[in-house]
Amino acid sequence: MPTSDRKRESLSSLQKEVARLKRAVEELSTLNDLARSIGASLDSQQVMRTIVNRSLRAVNGEQGVITLVGSGEASDTTTLIRTQLGSSEHTKFHLDRALLGWMFLNRKPLLVDDPRRDERFRGVKFDESISSFICVPMMVKSELRGVLTVYNKKEGRGFSEDDERLLAIIAAQSAQVVENARLYEEEKQLLKIREELRLASRIQTDLLPKTCPQIPGYDIAAGTIPADQVGGDYFDFIRLDQNLIGLCVGDVSGKGLPASLLMANLQATLRGQALLTPPPKECLSRANRLLFRSTGEEKFATLFYAVLDTARHSLCYSNAGHDRPVLLRQGRPPQRPTAGGIPLGMVEEWIYEDESIELQSGDLLVVFSDGVREAVDSRGEHFGDDRAIDVVTANVHLPAQKLMEVIIGAVRSYASGSRLTDDMTLIVLKKL
Incomplete structure (x- = not known):
């Protein structure tokens, strides 16, 4: 080369x-x-x-x-x-x-x-x-x-x-x-969620009544059992005058902090309207209008609201899409009061209905949130309305607080091994 x-x-x-x-x-x-x-x-x-x-x-x-x-x-x-x-x-x-x-x-x-x-x-x-x-x-x-x-x-x-x-x-x-x-x-996101849940739980706890009303001739108990995720359940008692007291059980849409804030909004709205317009149907119509205007889309709440007249021994109620309560009266089969309308906040205008019940000695009213009915067992089957009614009927003789504990215990026993995914909230009212 x-x-x-x-x-x-x-x-x-x-x-x-x-x-x-x-x-x-x-x-x-x-x-x-x-x-x-x-x-x-x-x-x-x-x-x-x-x-x-x-x-x-x-x-x-x-x-x-x-x-x-x-x-x-x-x-x-x-x-x-x-x-x-x-x-x-x-x-x-x-x-x-x-x-x-x-x-x-x-x-x-x-x-x-x-x-x-x-x-x-x-x-x-x-x-x-x-x-x-x-x-x-x-x-x-x-x-x-x-x-x-x-x-x-x-x-x-x-x-x-x-x-x-x-x-x-x-x-x-x-x-x-x-x-x-x-x-x-x-x-970081997990820590943020935990902090939001802590705040949501605190808001929920702070809003709930610390004691139940002590009314001669009545036995009243109420409570909330929180699930793993903080939901939007709440109950409340509103003193309207010497003889009238409002009571309610509500469940707002969503979980965590947004649900707790919506719950606070609902409680403030309902309290304000209840003090102005005692009839439940008028109270819910006004509360519905205000809630619709103050919340975004897909925000709504179910609510059972009743006014107890301790002088006339009557209960006037209206139900905004909430689980129907159980009413037991001596010698009669269980009743499921139905008067009311759709959940609050879904449409701006809705005319709600109400109904009055004359209370007699021995009558029992149990109001609960859907966390009772929707609790599931290991097979994924719901506790359901029928089981709830059976538990109430079998224990109608118990004091209000004890009856509430029995209901909660029955749900927990049924869901043994499964997580509770929704809060359980109850009000038990007995006419002595």
Whole structure:
């Protein structure tokens, strides 16, 4: 071989080696820069955005996406970050289900230069703007926790195997950091939920009466048993005048702090209207109008409201969509008073009905929330109305407080081994 050819060959080899070393230095610099940028952060959004931006710069891509996946389910996915460099007019790509399924099966880097001609994805419709892409898995302890995808090499060129290798290294290096940030934010969210539940429970407790009215000729008991999730149950007693006392059991929609705030709103609204308009049907119509105007969509409440006249020994009630109470009278089968209307807050205007009951010695009224009826056993079957009525009927002779405890005990025994998912709230009224 002539000396000039050998020199050219040596020069070419040297240039290739210099280029390889230069790329290696650039890759190392990219990885070190990425490690410094994300290593100290526990903000998942910031971590993800940094990873995608560094990846795009490293391989000169147009747009990048990180898709988080759940624990082992291809259907449990979240596109957490979508970032692009350059024109904002580019289509916002996302990881196709077929690609995600491929990644779940193979769990290795994927480089596609022409998606529409790739036999592995025949039949998959890709956006026409996509000319090439690289997908790399983000693995944590052999589990696929995310996928980093970069689309379209700039200047119309295709991605190289070196690009694929570098993105695979970036994904491997950053996967645990992403997982740590995700776990940290889950813990923060859990602490926030716990604090909200604590506040909700406190609001609920503070709003409930501390004692039941002591009225000659009557035996009254009331209580709330909170479930695992704080609901919107409440009960109340409202002194209207010397002889009239309002009593109610309500259940607002939702759980946690929003439900407790709605419950506080309902209690204040009802108390204000009860003092102005004693007849239950008028009170509920006005309370319904105010609640509708002061709450958002899908916010409503069921409510049983009654006024006890201790001089006339009568009870006038109206029921806004609440579970029907149980009325037991000597020598008669159990009754389920029905007068009323729809739950409060569903429509702005509604005319409620009410009904008066003349109370006699031995009469018993039990008002309860749907947490009693909807308690489930290990087979998922509800406690139901019939069981509730049977328990009340079998224990009608007991004092009000004891009867309430027996009802609660029966529900808990029935649901033994199952979580109570809704509060149980009761008022027991006996005419002595």
